[in-house]
Amino acid sequence: MAEVTIEVSLASGRSVLVPAGINSTVLDLKMAAQEALGAPFLQLLAEGGGILDPALPLAMAGLRDGDRLIGVVRPPSMLATKFSFCLWWLGGGVLTWGHRDAEVGCLRESLQQVLHVRSSWETFTATLLDGRIITWGGFPGFGGADFQEKLRSAIQVQEADVAVAAILADGSVIAAGDEEKGGDCSEVQDQLQEVQELWATGGAFAALLRDERIVTWGDPGCGATSEVLRNVKQVKATGGAFAFLLAGGAVIAQGDPEYGGDCAAVQDRLQNVQQLAATDKSFAAVLSDNSIVTWGSLPDDTNEVPAMLSQQVKSMCSTGGAFAALQMDGSIIAWGSPKCGGDSSNVQEQLRNVEEVCGTDRAFATLLTDGRVVTWGDPEWGGDSRHVQEQLVHVQQLKATLGAFAALTADGALVAWGKPHYGGDCTAIEDEVKKL
Secondary structure (H helix, E strand, O other): OOEEEEEEEEOOOOEEEEEEEOOOEHHHHHHHHHHHHOOOOEEEEOOOOOEOOOOOEOOOOOOOOOOEEEEEEOOOEEEEOOOEEEEEOOOOOEEEEEOOOHHHHHHOOOOOOEEEEEEOOOEEEEEEOOOOEEEEEOOOOOOOHHHHHHHOOOOEEEEOOOEEEEEOOOOOEEEEEOHHHOOOOHHHHHHOOOEEEEEEOOOEEEEEEOOOOEEEEEOHHHOOOOOOEOOEEEEEEOOOEEEEEEOOOOEEEEEOHHHOOOOHHHHHHOOOEEEEEEOOOEEEEEEOOOEEEEEEOOOOOOOOOOOEOOOOEEEEEEOOOEEEEEEOOOOEEEEEOHHHOOOOHHHHHHOOOEEEEEEOOOEEEEEEOOOOEEEEEOHHHOOOOHHHHHHOOOEEEEEEOOOEEEEEEOOOOEEEEEOHHHOOOOHHHHHHHHOO
């Protein structure tokens, strides 16, 4: 079989001559160049900058013997919903795994030349280079065929217990399901313009508008109110209540008191709040003086809530029954139910130089600056990573679903652990990841 030799050059100046059969595809050439250069996630560009389609034979891609291509290392980005993980590649396609990954197979041919992907609690939404929007994931069976079709091109889909709401491309909102539990937004439809993001409790929705106003609808007992809030900077939701952080550092909570919908007992302390976090039934606020205020229903086995943190907080994370605060010095303070990750004492000495923290429903995982990962909490929910620890080196991305963690390493390895139902097993797509 006749061969051609193509030069592939990196921005660093490194280059390699890659021999390939004339009937080989661009993907074959890419795989050979990746191995020769030791550079995973290589994207081949023509000298004019155009991205070459990996599926094309070399001849159809216009490549001839002696041509030169530019190799750009573009690792995929990783996202997660409640049930599934997604890897997406700029200008390329997507890979998913987890409970609701089968649906994407029907869309695989359409999900090409991806510009951006975002995730919500239930769904992934891809924007393609041609401007089309494709949404997939956990679509509940509310509404008729026309409503379900609109969900396919929604910017965000959010689900309550018995209702669903979605933001459309024009910034408006549609809803379906139990009318008293958020399935009917007609009373506030005129206000639902230029919507940026949606949140849901078990029976209500909250919409953030472009001008930082909040509009809610659904069951008042789950957080809905006729009052429109303004200057809202952060929103968090439990199973039955919302908490809103306002521009001046004050907090408003509304909904079921058992789920944190009543903060009257701590209202005088909720001043100069910097960040909010939420578990299934409680909220936590970090103040500018590094003190912590919690309200709602904490689990009976909750560890003592720290009155004060030693450092300013970089970020907050939560599981179903515990909180973790990442401090500016890279240390972690955790509290809540030990069954849900509220006790990090067994790994506390390792929790230094932490870059980020994420959580499943019952466990936490942290990514350290040296690329290692430290976990704690319920072993079945990702709290025990010892069986994959040797693979968790030079980790660059770390994400969590409700029951599993996934990590992407610098050398292109994908590692997952936790409940397989929630994406804790990625063996089915390992070969496909190597082709990225």
